[in-house]
Amino acid sequence: MAVSMTRITVLANPKRFLDYSSVLLPWTGGLAFVLLAVGLYWALFETPPDYQQHETVKIMFVHVPAAWMGIFVYSLIAGASLGGLVFRHPLSDVAAKSAAPLGAAFTALALVTGSLWGRPTWGTYWQWGDARLVSELLLLFIYFGYIALWNAIDDPTRAAKAAAVLALVGAADLPIIHFSVEWWNTLHQPNNTLVLGGGGIDPAFLWPLLIMALGYTVLFVWLWLLRMRTEIFERRARALMMAKGA
Amino acid sequence: MSAFQALLYRDMKLAFRAGGGASLAMAFFGLVISLQPFGVGPDLMLLSRIAGGVLWVTAALAAMLSLDRLFQADYEDGSLDIIALSPLSLEWAATAKMLAHWLTTGLPLVLLSPLLGLLLNLPAPGYLPLIMSLMIGTPALSGIGAIGAALTLSIRRGGLILVLIVLPLISPTLIFGAGTVIDAIEGTGRGAFALLAAFSVAVVGLSPFAAAASVRLNLAN
Amino acid sequence: MAVLSLVEVQDLLCERGGRRVFRNLSFAVATGQTLTLEGPNGAGKTSALRILSGLLPQTAGEVRVHMSAGYVVSDGEERGRLTGWVGHYDGVKGQLSVSENASFFAALYGARVAVQGVLDRVGLSRIADLPAQYLSAGQRKRLSLARLILSGRPLWLMDEPLSSLDAAGRRLTAELIGEHCDAGGIAIVATHETLGLDATRFFLGQA
Secondary structure, three states: OOOOOOOOOOOOHHHHHHHHHHHHHHHHHHHHHHHHHHHHHHHHHHOOOEOOOEHHHHHHHHHHHHHHHHHHHHHHHHHHHHHHHHOOOOOHHHHHHHHHHHHHHHHHHHHHHHHHHHHHHHOOOOOOOOHHHHHHHHHHHHHHHHHHHHHHOOOHHHHHHHHHHHHHHHHHHHHHHHHHHHHHHHHHOOOOOOOOOOOOOOHHHHHHHHHHHHHHHHHHHHHHHHHHHHHHHHHHHHHHHHHHHO | OOHHHHHHHHHHHHHHHOOOOHHHHHHHHHHHHHHHHHHHOOOHHHHHHHHHHHHHHHHHHHHOHHHHHHHHHHHHOOHHHHHHHOOOOHHHHHHHHHHHHHHHHHHHHHHHHHHHHHHOOOOHHHHHHHHHHHHHHHHHHHHHHHHHHHHOOOOOOOHHHHHHHHHHHOHHHHHHHHHHHHHHHHOOOOOHHHHHHHHHHHHHHHHHHHHHHHHHHHHOO | OOOEEEEEEEEEEEEEOOEEEEEEEEEEEEOOOEEEEEOOOOOOHHHHHHHHHOOOOOOEEEEEEEEOOOOEEOOHHHHHOOEEEEOOOOOOOOOOEHHHHHHHHHHHHOOOOOHHHHHHHOOOHHHOOOEHHHOOHHHHHHHHHHHHHHHOOOEEEEEOOOOOOOHHHHHHHHHHHHHHHHOOOEEEEEOOOOOOOOOEEEEOOOO
16 A cells, blocks of 8 residues: 655645635625624623623623634644545644644633633632632643644654644543632532523523624634744745755 | 564653652642641641642642653654654554653552541542542543643743643543542542543543654654 | 566656655656665655555555556555565664564564564574564574565565675675575565665656
8 A cells, every 4th residue: 555645745735725815805804893892892882781790791702702702723733633634634734733822822821811700709800709700721831832842742743643642641631620720619619610690691691692702703713824824924934944945 | 572562561660760750740739738838827727628629739730741841852863753663553663652751650640648647637438539530530640641741842941842742632530530639528429430430531531642643743754 | 476577667756845846756666676766865765665565655646556467556555565675774683582573573564474483594593582672784684684584575675774784784684685586486675875786777867
């Protein structure tokens, strides 16, 4: 059985991606701006204050979608890693590498806003009783480890494959980590999860939440495309320099 | 002697002769535990409350000390090529190395733990659960640690990155392990030990595959 | 032995780190033959050997090992099981003695010959109990040769085996390769220097 990898010179397949993305960029950027502007306005000015948490509940419109994005981006990275390792898709490692800092940023945003949201309720800036928040903290460290591994390995091909394996191992472990954190919570304190008054989501809150989530997603896509393009250009530059040296 | 045994014994011999292995990890374990009271104060009541958790976290850190050289040493001197080309599959080779690591690092820590429990005034019901949970939990540390070691084998001073990668991934072991001890002391049975065992079994069963894949990608690039 | 009848390489393409190392590499080596791979540094001799052994997957092209029994082996890992390897690094553990290193190789590869005899053959039996860290570079190379014999593999792939060896060591290497090929094995050797035996020479140029 002959082993022949799809020939991936930096100058072939990514060209199409660069062409498509240059068209998409301004539209996604504009759309993200519009969605976030609409979402924020609606969230801040058009929704009623929660009967318990009053106006501070509005932080949730920034926090909840950010938390979703942290997990969503990680699953994208895991999917791209699988695509790279198994299907040898040429752009997968670029996609994964570019997405990671964005996912970490969303997770960090979720943690900071979660802390601010909880402060009035808890009296402190951090509570270990919110299993979701604690899991997000561990997710942030998983992002750090992933990014560190990319940066620490000199050879780009090797770094890509190693990071892919790490992403997949992390993806398998994350549900277990979340479960163990929830389990851990059952002893120590009553569930302190940041929720809205009744627990269910009032439809008045649902729409702006979804718009914010969509806005974050489009924002992510815009930034992701930008980062991927930069990465591809950097690789081209490097290839040119190496060809010169040879 | 089978190929598996040959690699296992060789790694164990190397761990003892390279002047490290068990003694280094045990010394680290003992030292950090001894420093705890300097940090939190000598109040025995307080120490006994935190003993279970502190012993677990410290043991986990100590177990990871010798991990970065697990594959790196063989990679640097060409032995990894030899092992990869041998009749022993890389999956079994990884298992042999994990087992050697556990026997020379994890197990000694388990045996030392009750002594250190005395230093921290671990309550009496906690000793047996401490030993049992460490015994069952440390193999998972060797397992995920082996994956991290294989991923970082080409990195100079990869030890810190290794710890950064591995620690979040073994948080379930820490949580269930410390939970076993705490549950025994406080009388709350939440099935921590069963969960710990289940996670360890899954990790030990699956990590040789991930570790072998990581070794392969490093040899090929 | 005569386990192998032919090792065939066709249109091999090797790219590493985005750089093309070599392409359209083709050659064939039959039973009992030795092939030397020669060429300047960076020509890809080591990469070619690693591809042959299956350690490095090739970017394109085929490697086929024809077995005397009639079937063909192409899979990298299976080729690895047929390979006796001497690389740049000697794979010797300094904290173990010479005979401990050799016994490890023997057990790992399931050697059918006695370790003592092999150490005699490569001239290391006098220092069998010496910790390997005290060996000279030439002695370490001899230990690699011992490993090669102990592996009992039909295809010998050797990367600069003569470096660090004195005249006696080079004669020994040539003898061992000669004996191996006479017994039906195949040897492919990357080298800058003359091997000292009948071999087909193959030149790897710049890509």
